[in-house]
Amino acid sequence: MAQRILEPGEIETLAAHSIPRIRIPDRTQLFAKRAERLRALAQTSPIGDYLRLFAVVADAQHLAVADFVVELPDAVQIKMAQTHRMPPISAANRPRAPQWRVALQAICAAVAQQPRLPDAVAQISARLRDAAADELEAHADILLGVREGEIDAAAAPFLMAALQVNWVALASRFAASEVEPIDVLGLCPLCGSLPVASVVATRAPYQGYRYLHCALCACEWHMVRVQCSQCGASGKDIAYRSLTGIAESDTAADAAAVRAETCEHCHSYRKILYQEKDPAVEPVADDLASIALDLLLAEQGYARASGNPLLWQPAD
Numbered sequence: 001m002a003q004r005i006l007e008p009g010e011i012e013t014l015a016a017h018s019i020p021r022i023r024i025p026d027r028t029q030l031f032a033k034r035a036e037r038l039r040a041l042a043q044t045s046p047i048g049d050y051l052r053l054f055a056v057v058a059d060a061q062h063l064a065v066a067d068f069v070v071e072l073p074d075a076v077q078i079k080m081a082q083t084h085r086m087p088p089i090s091a092a093n094r095p096r097a098p099q100w101r102v103a104l105q106a107i108c109a110a111v112a113q114q115p116r117l118p119d120a121v122a123q124i125s126a127r128l129r130d131a132a133a134d135e136l137e138a139h140a141d142i143l144l145g146v147r148e149g150e151i152d153a154a155a156a157p158f159l160m161a162a163l164q165v166n167w168v169a170l171a172s173r174f175a176a177s178e179v180e181p182i183d184v185l186g187l188c189p190l191c192g193s194l195p196v197a198s199v200v201a202t203r204a205p206y207q208g209y210r211y212l213h214c215a216l217c218a219c220e221w222h223m224v225r226v227q228c229s230q231c232g233a234s235g236k237d238i239a240y241r242s243l244t245g246i247a248e249s250d251t252a253a254d255a256a257a258v259r260a261e262t263c264e265h266c267h268s269y270r271k272i273l274y275q276e277k278d279p280a281v282e283p284v285a286d287d288l289a290s291i292a293l294d295l296l297l298a299e300q301g302y303a304r305a306s307g308n309p310l311l312w313q314p315a316d
C-alpha cells in the first residue's frame with residue numbers, strides 16, 4: 001500500500017491529539033527553581049554578580065507570587081478572546097492588577113538589602129520605590145508594547161520581574177486543556193508575548209517534545225523541533241550553534257545543554273535547552289547565563305529573535 005506523505009499542517013493536526021500542547025507554570029515552584037538555577041550558574045559565569053542579583057529578585061518574586069491575588073477576566077471575555085483566536089490574558093490588557101506595583105516594591109526592597117550593592121543598582125531600586133503609580137504604569141505600558149516610548153533599560157528588568165509575578169499568577173489559574181491555539185505563530189497562547197527560549201523536555205508525557213517558554217507568564221507551548229520559532233522556516237535553514245561548534249541536527253551528539261537554533265531565512269535565533277543534557281536547565285536563567293553565546297552569534301551576524309526579560313538591551 002502506497003504511503004501518503006503528510007503535509008506539515010496535517011502532521012500538526014495529528015500531533016495535536018497526542019502531544020501535550022501546553023504546560024502551565026507552577027507558581028509554587030517557578031521562581032524558586034529559577035533562583036536556584038541562577039545561583040548555580042553564577043558560580044562559573046563571567047556575569048556571576050548579575051545572576052546572583054537576579055537570584056535575589058527571583059526569591060522576591062517567589063514570595064510575591066505566593067500571596068498574589070489576581071482576578072481573571074470573566075468567562076465571557078475569555079471565551080470571546082478564544083473564539084477570535086486571541087490570547088485571553090493579553091499582556092496589553094488594561095487595567096492591570098495594581099498589586100504588580102506591590103510586587104515591585106517587594107523586589108526593590110529585597111535588592112536594596114543586599115550587601116555590597118553597586119551604586120547604580122541601589123539608585124535604580126530607590127528610584128523605582130519612590131516612583132509615582134502613573135509613572136510606573138507608563139513604564140509598564142511601554143515594556144509590554146501597549147504604547148510607544150523610550151524604555152528605561154536599567155529599570156526594565158525589575159519592572160519586568162514584577163509584571164511576571166502578575167502574569168504568572170494569572171497563567172497558573174488556567175488548566176492546560178483550557179488554553180486554545182492563537183493565530184500568530186510564535187506568540188504565547190495565553191498572554192501573546194514572545195518566548196524567551198525553548199526547552200526539549202525529558203519527562204513523560206512531554207519527553208522529546210520542544211516547548212517555547214513565555215518570557216512574561218511562563219506558559220509553555222509545544223512547537224515541532226527543527227523549525228524557526230521566529231519565521232517558521234525549517235529544514236536546511238536551521239542549524240544549532242553552541243560555543244563548541246555547529247550542528248545541522250538538534251539530535252547531534254553535542255555536549256552543550258544550551259544551543260542557539262539559528263535560521264538562515266530570517267537570520268535570527270533563540271536558544272534551545274536540552275533537559276536530557278542537564279535536567280536543571282531553566283529558560284530565563286540559562287538564556288541569561290549563556291550571554292557568551294549571544295556575543296558569538298552577534299559576531300556571526302545573527303540577531304536575537306527576542307530579548308531576555310531580565311536583561312534589557314536597547315533596540316538597535
Ligand SMILES: [Zn+2]
Pocket residue numbers: 188189190191192193214215216217218219
Ligand atoms: Zn505568556
Ligand SMILES: [Zn+2]
Pocket residue numbers: 228229230231232233263264265266267268
Ligand atoms: Zn527564521
